[in-house]
Amino acid sequence: MHPAFSVIAFTSLSGMGYGLAVVLGVGLLNGASLGGQIGYVIALLLISAGLASSTFHLGHPERAVLALTQWRSSWLSREGVLAIITFLPLGLAALGSLFFAADWQPAGWLAAAGALATVYCTAMIYASLKTVQQWASGLTVAVYLLFGLAGGLLLASGLAAMDAAMVPADESWRGLLPLALVALLGGWVAKALWWRRAGQEHSASTIESATGLGHLGKVRLLERPHIEENYLTREMGFRVARKHAVKLRRMALLFGLVLPMVALLIALFIPDGFAAVLLLHAALSHLLGVLIERWLFFAEARHTVMLYYGDERA
Amino acid sequence: MTSLPQQTDKKLGLVIDLDICVGCHACVVSCKEWNTGGYGAALSDQDPYGDHVSGSWLNRVHSYEAGEGANARVVHFPKSCLHCDDAPCVTVCPTGASYKRSEDGIVLVNEDRCIGCGLCAWACPYGAREMDVAEGVMKKCTLCVDRIYNDNIPEEDRVPACVRSCPANARHFGDLADPGSEVSLMVLARGGFDLMPEQGTKPVNKYLPPRERPAEPSSCGKRSASERESTADATGFFRWLDQALERMG
Ligand code: SF4
Ligand code: SF4
Ligand code: SF4
Numbered sequence: 013m014h015p016a017f018s019v020i021a022f023t024s025l026s027g028m029g030y031g032l033a034v035v036l037g038v039g040l041l042n043g044a045s046l047g048g049q050i051g052y053v054i055a056l057l058l059i060s061a062g063l064a065s066s067t068f069h070l071g072h073p074e075r076a077v078l079a080l081t082q083w084r085s086s087w088l089s090r091e092g093v094l095a096i097i098t099f100l101p102l103g104l105a106a107l108g109s110l111f112f113a114a115d116w117q118p119a120g121w122l123a124a125a126g127a128l129a130t131v132y133c134t135a136m137i138y139a140s141l142k143t144v145q146q147w148a149s150g151l152t153v154a155v156y157l158l159f160g161l162a163g164g165l166l167l168a169s170g171l172a173a174m175d176a177a178m179v180p181a182d183e184s185w186r187g188l189l190p191l192a193l194v195a196l197l198g199g200w201v202a203k204a205l206w207w208r209r210a211g212q213e214h215s216a217s218t219i220e221s222a223t224g225l226g227h228l229g230k231v232r233l234l235e236r237p238h239i240e241e242n243y244l245t246r247e248m249g250f251r252v253a254r255k256h257a258v259k260l261r262r263m264a265l266l267f268g269l270v271l272p273m274v275a276l277l278i279a280l281f282i283p284d285g286f287a288a289v290l291l292l293h294a295a296l297s298h299l300l301g302v303l304i305e306r307w308l309f310f311a312e313a314r315h316t317v318m319l320y321y322g323d324e325r326a
Numbered sequence: 327m328t329s330l331p332q333q334t335d336k337k338l339g340l341v342i343d344l345d346i347c348v349g350c351h352a353c354v355v356s357c358k359e360w361n362t363g364g365y366g367a368a369l370s371d372q373d374p375y376g377d378h379v380s381g382s383w384l385n386r387v388h389s390y391e392a393g394e395g396a397n398a399r400v401v402h403f404p405k406s407c408l409h410c411d412d413a414p415c416v417t418v419c420p421t422g423a424s425y426k427r428s429e430d431g432i433v434l435v436n437e438d439r440c441i442g443c444g445l446c447a448w449a450c451p452y453g454a455r456e457m458d459v460a461e462g463v464m465k466k467c468t469l470c471v472d473r474i475y476n477d478n479i480p481e482e483d484r485v486p487a488c489v490r491s492c493p494a495n496a497r498h499f500g501d502l503a504d505p506g507s508e509v510s511l512m513v514l515a516r517g518g519f520d521l522m523p524e525q526g527t528k529p530v531n532k533y534l535p536p537r538e539r540p541a542e543p544s545s546c547g548k549r550s551a552s553e554r555e556s557t558a559d560a561t562g563f564f565r566w567l568d569q570a571l572e573r574m575g
Contacts, residue, residue, distance in 0.1 A: 013448070071442015071462020078439050079420035082328045088445055089420035142414065142525055143451045216524040217451065219390075224519045224533055225344075225401055229393035234400060237354070237386035240378050243456045247447065316522065317453035320388055320405065 013144065014250045015310035022066035023134060024302045026095075027156060028295075029058025030127035031164025033102055036109075037124030040168060040188060043105060043115035046178070047171030052106035054167065059102075063095060087140055091133035098126030131160050144313045145215035145326060151206040158199030159268075159302050165192035166272055166298050169279070170291030177284035186280065193276050196298070200269045203305065207261070215316060215326040222319040233322035249318050253311030260308055268301020328419045330412065331428035337503035338430045338469055339409050339530035340489065341512055345537045346496040349389055349402030353488035353497060357385040357406070357467075360487035365468045366437040370460035382456045384467040385488055401536055404497065406488065407454035407467035408521065408529035409433050415446040415455060415466075423464070431503075431530055432471055437463045451525040474499070502530050 032055040035041050042048045067073040080096065082089040101122035108116035135156035138147040169192050172185035219233075220226030241249075253260065275294035279287040316326045361384055362369040371381030385406035391398055409426075413433050416424045423439035424446050426432070435446075442462040447455040455466045470486035473479065483490060489497045500509035509532075512518065518532035557568045 069444075071444075071457065072440065075421070075439065075441045078422065079441055079443070082420050082422050085329045085417040086420045086445075088418065088443065092420060137418075137445070140418075141449055143449060217522050221522050221524060222452075223390055223392075223401070223403060224521055224535065225390060225392040228399065228401075228536070229397070231390050231392045233388065234391045235389040237383075237388050238380075240380050242380050243382065243459070244447070244453045247444065247457075248453070315448070316451040316525070320453055 013310045013313040013315060014247050015253070015307050016069045018065045018068040020303060020306045020310065022062040023156070024062075024299060024306050025058045025065070026062025027131055027134070027160035027302070028163035028167070028299055029055045029062060030098075030131050031160035031162065032058070032167050033098075033127040033164070034124040034161060035164045035168040035188075037102075037105065037120035037122075037127065039115060039117065039120065040165075040191070041172055042175070043109040043120065044113050045175045047168075047175035048115070049109050049113075050174075051168060051171050052109045055164075056102070056106060059095075087133050087136040091130060091137060094126060094130040094133055098123060098130055101126060128157065131156055138309075143316045143326075145213060146206075146210040146313050147309075149206065149209060151202055151209060154202040155199060155206055158195055158202055159305075162192060162195035162199045162272075163295060163298050163302065165195050166276075166291060166295035168192075169276075170288050170295055173279065173284050173288035173291055177288055180284075185284075189276050189280055193273065196269065196272055196276070200265070210312070215314075217316045217319060218325050219319045219323065222316065233320075236321060244317050245321055248315035249321060250311055253308055257308060257312055260304055264301045264304040264308065266301070267297045268305060271297040272301075328416050328422050328424055330416055330426055334411075334426070334428050334431035334503070336430040336501045337409075337411070337530045338432055338474070338500070339502050339509075339532070340406070340469075340486065341498040341500070341502075341509045341518060341532050341534060342404055343496040343498070343516075343534040344401050344403065345534060346494045347387075347402040347404060347492075348494050348496075349387055349400075350493060351387050352491045352493055353404055354383060354385050354387055356487045356491035358383055360470065360473070361468065364470075364472045366435070366465070367458055367461040367463055369465060370458055372459055382458045382465045384456070384465060399536065399539070404488070405452065405454070405521075406531075407433060407450075407469075408452060408527070408531035409467075409469060411528035411530060412526060414449040414451075414525075414527060418445045418449040420445070430501075432469045433466070434468055434471065435464050435466055437461070440464050451522050451527060452529075469499075502532065 032051055036043055036051050041051050067076055079089055079092045083093045101119045105116050105119040105123050108114045135153040139152040142148055169188040172188055176182050176185045219231045223231050225231045272294040275290050279291055314326045319326055358369055369382045373379050388403045390401050390403055409431055413426055416426050421439045421441055423436045440463040444457055446464055455464055458465045474484050485499045489499045498509050500507045502510055513532045516534040518534050520529050560568050
């Protein structure tokens with residue numbers, strides 16, 4: 013599938029933003045502190061930037077509001093509705109944090125629930141597509157949720173360390189580190205399983221079932237409908253990434269897993285100020301890793317349409 | 327509304343005969359000709375006179391080879407929207423632009439509501455939907471809804487353009503919910519089948535398989551050159567000519 017940058021940026025940025033909103037909402041990062049205030053600003057910025065970029069690939073962004081109408085059947089519509097609804101408690105909690113230096117727990121909890129539900133819907137857009145076998149799995153949902161949480165926890169632990177650096181003797185923030193580690197490892201275990209499944213399981217559809225000509229023997233494409241590329245082959249027949257998949261997976265693992273993990277382990281033992289700087293960099297590294305992973309998520313995916321263009325299986 | 331109707335009164339659709347199709351692309355061209363001036367936005371082309379021409383089409387003909395060696399055969403394969411009963415392209419649409427009509431089962435896009443997100447094209451296993459790059463809206467086969475109910479054109483033209491134009495009569499239009507309709511009888515007689523039934527889309531359109539062929543003569547490829555060149559079975563004028571030329575030495 014063609015990896016549209018706007019969609020990759022949207023899912024990665026908003027995923028991290030929603031993860032941070034969850035951590036803030038359930039009170040793991042104190043919304044009343046300076047770190048919490050910065051956290052709310054970052055979460056809102058990440059989510060808004062993600063949502064804005066998701067409209068860039070639309071043919072008619074001016075009608076985007078219509079996308080809120082079909083929540084009964086469409087995961088894309090549900091995602092839109094939940095994203096908007098979540099802005100209410102999230103905005104309220106941010107208001108309390110920024111202007112009243114207070115942690116308004118009920119709003120925070122609602123925002124956390126909305127954030128999780130929104131990421132769930134985003135993942136379900138892909139996980140519900142039977143046409144792309146690699147995506148159609150609960151693992152897709154697990155990866156989206158855990159990567160979002162891991163990113164949020166990394167950011168939050170950096171911000172909490174920053175708070176702690178200003179109020180010495182309060183070391184409770186270090187409790188966030190094991191949580192971040194668990195989410196990080198959980199996310200990559202899910203992703204490893206996802207990759208394994210993608211390599212082993214193929215769609216039940218083949219060039220034979222697509223053409224219904226299997227009873228004649230092996231089916232081969234003789235001629236495409238047209239010589240040049242078309243919308244379908246450009247959108248569903250993207251091939252560049254598969255060639256470099258191994259290299260890109262290693263890069264995703266380095267930035268998304270190894271560097272943040274090392275940072276988390278070191279942060280356990282160094283003074284608060286240094287830990288803050290280190291962890292914020294780890295969060296950036298994680299975001300980079302997720303961006304690469306998300307790019308592969310699209311670029312490596314095979315769509316059944318390509319069976320009609322000569323692929324033997326999908 | 328992108329929820330699917332419980333059931334549709336009719337199931338209008340196409341039956342495509344893979345035995346007969348000669349791969350001339352007449353249906354491809356007439357489909358584009360009719361629909362670029364009909365329902366919704368025109369079907370644009372990009373770089374139409376350049377090196378990399380590309381554009382939106384609602385119907386395309388692929389060509390396949392199936393089987394091995396002397397028994398391999400070429401099958402031309404026209405493909406347009408199959409107007410699926412369980413159309414995944416409809417339920418994923420966030421805006422309600424995509425819908426399936428409860429009266430006749432035709433799957434359509436209301437282009438005024440379409441935001442051009444492209445998700446429906448991802449959800450269709452068959453590649454029956456193409457985004458129009460110039461208009462930014464999704465295009466698909468309309469089953470020529472503006473012909474089949476059109477009182478302003480002669481009655482014989484009230485069938486889809488692709489059906490009307492096929493010189494080999496390989497495309498047929500009718501109600502597949504009516505077991506007595508011509509198309510239903512054809513499907514029954516010839517063993518009409520669904521494309522990718524495992525995708526669970528329950529297509530309305532059906533394909534008729536290529537007919538069985540007599541096996542190749544068993545001597546094929548085993549005769550010597552002189553046997554293959556033998557003129558012993560010539561008759562009439564050619565027999566006389568053969569012999570006359572023979573006599574000339
Ligand atoms: S063929 Fe594709 S576009 Fe047509 S109804 Fe079926 S799923 Fe939808
Ligand atoms: S491209 Fe248009 S018709 Fe297709 S899902 Fe998006 S809004 Fe609906
Ligand atoms: S029914 Fe009409 S729109 Fe559909 S493929 Fe045939 S000519 Fe094209």
